[in-house]
Amino acid sequence: MADAVFLALSVITIGSAIAALELRSLIYGSIALMGTLGGIAGFFLLLDSPFVAMFQIAVYVGSIAVLILFTVMLVKRELIFKKIEDKRRKFAGIGLMLVLMVGLGSVILDSGIKSITTDEPAVDFRDIGADFLTYYWPALILMALILAGSVTGALVLARREDVGNEQRAN
Amino acid sequence: MLEISSTPLVIIAILGTIGVILPIISIARKETGSNSFYAVIAFAALIVSIGYVAYQFVTEHVLPSALFSEDVLVDDAFGGFFAIAMLIVAIFTTVGSFNYMRKQNHPAVYYSLILLSTIGMVLVAYSTDLVMLFVAWELMSIPTYVLAGFMKRNPSSNEAALKYFLFGALSSAIIVYGISISYGLTGSTNIGEVIQGYSTLDPSFLPLALLSVGLFIAGFGFKMGLVPFHMWLPDTYEGAPTPITTLLAAGTKKAGFAAAIRIIILGMVALNLDWTLALGIIAVMTMTIGNIAAIMQKNLARMLAYSSIGHAGYILIGLAVAPFSSMGIQGSMYHILNHAVMKGAAFIAVGGIVTTLAVTNLDKLKGLGRRMPITSLGLVISLLALAGVPPLNGFWSKLMLFGGALDASSSLSWAPWLAIAGVLNSALSLAYYGWIMRKMYFEGETEKRVSEPKSVIAVMIFSMIFMVALGVYPDPIIKFVEMASPTIGLGITP
Amino acid sequence: MMSEEKESIETTEKQTPADKKPAATKEVDLPAFEKGIADKIVAKFGEKTKVAFVKPDRVRINVDKENVHAVAEFIRDELNFDHAESVSGVDYPQDKEIEVVYHLGSYTDASLARQVLVLATRAPREENPIPGNDGTKLPSLRDIFYSVEFFEREVFEMLGVYFNGHPDNRRLLLPEDWADLPPLRKDFAIKGR
Amino acid sequence: MGTATGIIKALNSGIKHIAIKRFTLRYPEEKLKFVGDGYQFDPSTGVGIAGLKGRHMLFHDHCTGCQLCSIACEGVAEAIAMVKVPDQQTQNKKSIMPQIDYGKCVFCGLCVDACPFYALYMTNDYELSSFSKEGLIYTPAQLAVKPYVTQDSEIKITDRGATHG
């Protein structure tokens, strides 16, 4: 059975995931998202993968969340608070979620992974580096291309072309 | 072990280098350079790449199809086939953009992103590892998010990009989830080992395996435009810049099929009973809804988008019957190639119309046949080909698809219905294609001819030759398809 | 110097049209260079200007408000005075006039480095001033001497002289909600004095 | 000059100054020495005598109650008021003498200049603060007291800087 740390982490993670979507203020939503990401990092630590956990915190919390937070702050204040949304749609969404969760959960609980544990030592993080550079090296190159493409594209998108004519009314 | 001269690596080298260097060149030219300069470079790079692929085919350096390797990439005929299709689409896009991007900012980045996306599309077809496939998939997707929103002044472009981005991100997230489950079940990300893993799967894990298949179908389905996952597609195709729509409709969509064939059809062939029916139902739904919705459209781009959804349905027929009929998957691949050319040509034609006349509404296309004769001719031929009118190439691929469906009827009792649905839908599609032709040629008063963009004309002529010639003499391409298509034996059952 | 000064005093109160021209009568004793400056203006504008005094390094010209713009333009273009050192307003309640004095200097012309040309003009004075909306108006010299901008704003708020053509006639020093008389008028009394 | 040398020069200058002598005056313990006893004025020559313009000192035996100091102060600070004093001097029949409000005084010394009888001087006492406004008003009797101020500190300039000592 799960231990206390695990339970606490899962409560934090799932709770803040719900909060990220449901809190009225987008800023608090972003903070809650950080909670989720941090919780996932905690799971990674539980799973003996500190490299991924630290990568998760450094990249996800340290940069992606910052970017999200900053972008949220760029948005006008009244828009940070969302409009009241369609009730029916919300219930439909909750229904979909429940169906999905229950369905998937039962599928998983039904399957053979129910009682898998392991006593083998965890993978050393150096193996990951070795993986990167030997087996996955084309993927690493592609990764660089992705990063290059995304930074190029994002900068070209986010810059202003013509300051005078930029604010275009709807 | 991957050789350094294997096709995917060479394509990465050529296109990647050019794609990365193009923005640098634009810095060196202080961003004042004209569009054509970068277009020519990109075009040359694409031609060189397609030449290299063809050279590899000719010199028979290519491995037989669907041979899985120990590496993340394999230089096989299946990948080569898709590489040729994707590169043709990319060439179409580049040439079509030549005119479209004339007045726009940042042409260098535009072409660079097209090249990067092309690498991604090609590599999706070549990859034999789930991680590699995922990375290539993202390399294909992320530049297209930017490209779809490249017209920053245009609200619809931005909206299209935003919707496309959100659903694209969702699709990739779902794919990662699927990959994670299949990785968990089989203990490896290499597709070859995944196949082995699945064939020796403990029955208690079967539900999870099905879950992963479902997630893969959903994830790829978002890109392919299958019906429950198609809601972003018309908006994006309408709003995005037309050359990019070409890339999306003819390129990334086909990459989705490539990935689906790699992973679902081949990788999870052991589970075929479970997904064939699902694919069949999705196929019928997709083609029906796509074609019916296409009839109701007033906008040419949007209509073609729905028609593209319909065609995804046709292609899916082949995938659905693939385990039971080798003709099915051949038909799919044949249709993929044909559809890439046909749809590419159609969208490039639309792009030409948009840039010269600034209309996309069907009602305003009256008399187009006299105003832009070559473009309209190309459009008409591609529409006819799309509808599957006999002397054109679309006919043969559809014939193969439906034939494959009938062929599989011995194993699958419901397979003939797929063929019937396909034929009915083709007839239905002929209706709205015909309506466009009527608008173009038989309505409206005579108007002066406007000068058509040369790049569009080039694409039109090439594609017309392609469609007509291969329609009249389809033998070589069928041989090529047969060589490239993976053989999945009828005998393989769980 | 002192005797000269006494005689050349031309108080502004006495300046009626019929008055004599003291600078002209004593021209023998006057410094020549400064006299030349005054003469140039008189030669150009004649009766429209009155040379109030000519002292070492200081020449004073009195102009009425219709001509001040033209005279100032002439001073800038022909006499090479390029900036205003100071603009001061002086209230003369008994004349029902407010005098605005421009002290003009030159940076560019080395021969004029010592000189200060005093250009004075007068605006009618209202008993109950509504700054900006009454008759106390003068043409602004901001388009000629850019440096008068803040000085004219100050004169406007301190004496209520509105400068036509000044682009920014706002308060400068006084608080935004100042509702009393312009404080440098003689009828604005300090409490207890 | 290159950037690096400039930075090194600046750092070097900073470190060097850690050891330099500082001339902070530790005020309540040390007080700066000033010239003379205070500012005085010699009406016969019309010239003052240099000195610190601190608190005033009133010589009762010189004061005639002429109010010139008060008049001089009128336009400046209005700190001087003429008050009745009990003891009558021969030359001061009205028995009025200046009383100075140091809450208002600006220490300009014009009152000293105005006094034609050597009655009002300024001293070098500048520590006048008080907890109440009333404590700042110095009556003639208080003004007559000569302050005792110890001021011994002077600026000394040596090779290693300037110090107070």
Add this chain to the structure above:
Amino acid sequence: MSVIAPKFKFSEFVKSILDNLFWFLLIFALIGVPLVQIILFYVEMPVINGELLTPFLALTWLADPSRTLPILKAFMTTDLFRIAAFPGFGFAALLAAGTIFVERKMLAKLQLRVGPFYCGKIEGILQLMGDGLKLLSKEIIIPAKADKPIFWAAPVIFVGAAAAFVALIPVAPGWVVADVDVGLLAVFAVIGFFPIITILSAWSANSKFPFIGGIRALHQMVSFEIPLILSLLGVVILTGTLNLSEIAASQSAFPWIVFLPVGAIVFFITILAELERIPFDLPEAESEIVAGWLTEFSGMMYGLVQLGTYLKLYAFAALFVVLFLGGWNGPMIWPPFPEEIITKGIEAGPITVQIPGLPLFSQETLNGIVWFVIKTVGVIFFILLPRGVFPRIRIDMLLSLGWYKLIGMAFINIFIALGLLYAGVLGPGGML
């Protein structure tokens, strides 16, 4: 009636002191003692002399002072001690407080001033305590429209994040709070939190100047994180580990600054920027934006932010020491002591003098700590020095510096390290 404080009455003063004393005793008796018991109960006390140290035994030192030493020794091996006192919070806070004092005095010397002088009689040594008490007793003002939860939480979390950073620093062999296998990455992860806290607290104050300051802080920290990360890669390449203790231990022969001076310079500059110290204190540039993101903080909130800042300063300086200056490595300061001196102390006639610390730590550890502290203080001095020498630079200059020059230099450093490795100078089988 006193002149200094006219309203002061001695009786009331005594009464208030007695009141406070009473309440303190009551609260301590009701809450404090059980709390101590609970803490002692949860802290896993090790076995001494064959018997398990129970909370009861732990409290016997109150009755028998001779038991103090073994209990202290036992307590020192617990996690709580590590976190709260020695390599952790207490040690760092002490050094941070010392840093504040040294900064004030040193800056005063540099600027030809005197600095803190009166408080504590000896050169104002108690000034810091006075300031702390002052901050503690000041009113906390929260702006009207502030986002209160974030605004309250930000200083505390700031200190917490700084403390988490401190936790990763190895002080002496084996003396580290959190010995993470990927310690360097953990450092980067912790550093990543500071911009978030900054921007959130700035945003929550609902005021313009903090907002601008927060955005500046965000840009600054974010821009200098990449050169920071890259400048340390050289060390990692040469040592092949991410564990800070191992990195420190690897420098027993020579510190890495000998081979990677470029990286050390880059890292030092990024330290200055991450700490928001002059010349990079743009987020608090008072002549432009009042006090930047600290504008609305008052009282103890400001005090906590200051504490966090100086904890961070200590942590960065210690990181520099660990990575480039050899950590605790250094020659023995004094010759090894005979065993009996360590255990029993020096017998000087009738009196036995215990050498403080010696019975608790081994001599190597003490030596390491001393070297570590000396090096850290040296680095702190060089971190403090620019404040007196340089003016503040501008945000665009700062960003250009970070993105153009420092990243370039960091890559040069990486290539130097690679060159050293592949040329066979360093690394396994290398010449050194």
Add this chain to the structure above:
Amino acid sequence: MSNELIDFVLVSVALLGIGIYGLSVKRNAIRMLFAVEIIINAANLNMVAFGRFLPHSGGQTLALFSIAIAAAEVAVGLSLIIVAYRMYQNIDIADFRSLKG
């Protein structure tokens, strides 16, 4: 390992469900991005959990790739959102009406 694989997978499934819910209900672009991030994280968690229990390094590798790709994706997506905000002064997808559908 004191924890079982199933626990992690269940948490991951719960996060997947929350993400799907968020995507289907929310119409604010940034919130939809949150939902996508949550799904990606769920997948990563799955991946690392499977990788731990196999044990195999591929799971962690894929998680690293996926995090990195998410970073690239977010950069692009937020740029798009900023462009949209500049154009519409709004980030609510439901309010974007330039395309019918």
Add this chain to the structure above:
Amino acid sequence: MFGFAVAAMAPALIISRMISPRKKSNPVKFLPMECGQVPSGEGRTHFMMQYYAYILMFVVFDVMAIFLYAWGSTILELPKSATLPIIGFLGIMFAAMAFALYQSGRRNIW
């Protein structure tokens, strides 16, 4: 450590709150700092610095930098040929960085 610090420092705030004076008398005291003026406009506005590009770049290059650590920490155990992919990786990233720095260096477009 984090938890301990929070637990140790939160009481400081609470004590401070307890012993410090609290007077609500003057509402001006609680206004945000606006240099003595009554605040005008919002404190949190749509405020975009010209340096937004750097944050975008950070998100991407941070990933790059930490990816390098996966290589750097294993370089001693890998053959020398394993450095080649990293050189390709770095080459591509340098090109991207050149473009990004050029774009972000042009302040007038942000």
Add this chain to the structure above:
Amino acid sequence: MTTELPPGLALQKVDERIMTLNVGPQHPGSGHMRIIVQIDGDYIVACDPDPGYVHRGEEKMAEYRNYITNIPHLERPVIHDSCNILYPYVLGVEELLGIEVPERAKYIRVIASELNRCIYTMYWLAIYGIFLGHSTMFMWPAGDRELLIDLMEKMSGARVTHAHFVPGGVRNDLPPNFEDVCLRQVNYFEKRIKEYAAIFYDNPILIARTEKTGILSRQDAIRLGTTGSVLRASGVDYDLRKKEPYDVYDELDFQTNVLKEGDSYARSKVPWLDMMESCRIIRNALEKMPKSGSVRVKLKPNPKGGDDSVYKRVESGRGSLGCYIVSDKKPEPYRVKLSVGSFRNLIALPYLLKGEKLGNMPSVYWSLNYWPVEADR
């Protein structure tokens, strides 16, 4: 008042991106004034200086006091430079009353004026240092300034508001031994300010920060009527001590410092160079000064001016300082107008700040040698 706003100065229409910042009056970087700054991100799009927070109506007050009692309050606007701000007034009154000043008094005035200029400039420099975030540059000038303040205290008896100049000379003669002390302290002072070079004026960070910011071209400097160090930093060689020498400046040996660049750095460097020149002037004046003699002409108790107006100007620490006195045969002046350098330089602020970065605001603002209290009067 009026709604019509000027093209150059008007605050732009506030759109989404633009934030309005009140810099001042309670701001570490404003002095006693308010600068309304509109920023677009990091760039200033418009700036509106709003002085007047310390307006005391000195000119109005001067109309109610006689020529002598005007002295203590007219020096209040710039208490650090109180001799210089009294100088034109005293010169003007002397011309009105027709007084010839003794030679020794003229030298004492020049010495006091130069000492005051240095005191003011050191104070200005200290604040310039702290505006740039250079705290050492705040402390050093603030400390070294004490040397000169002590000298002024010895000379006049007060540390800042000396009230030392009166029509007809100075209040009192120099104290004994003043020359030696003055020479010694001025020499040390000069040595000290030369040490500022390493840490401040040659500091590469400072140069990078202030060079090429807020450039005021020569034409603009003339057109805007700037004065003093601002003018001289823009390449106009105009120093009233040379151009229109008053008292004994024409007998002294000194030069004016002119820099061509017109940026903040040049504007901050000119006063520093001027201080060295001041030291030279003081030494020179101490040499040439008559060793004894009268220092003050005895005046009638309540002198009345003629029916005249005079305009006198001197070079103060902030540039040309003009005093326009209208007299109408009464003991009180009819009108006193101070035309001060700060006020004249303020006009350049909106021009210099437009398009600058926010970080340059303090340096450009303070490099204008602007003293808010003087501008407000």
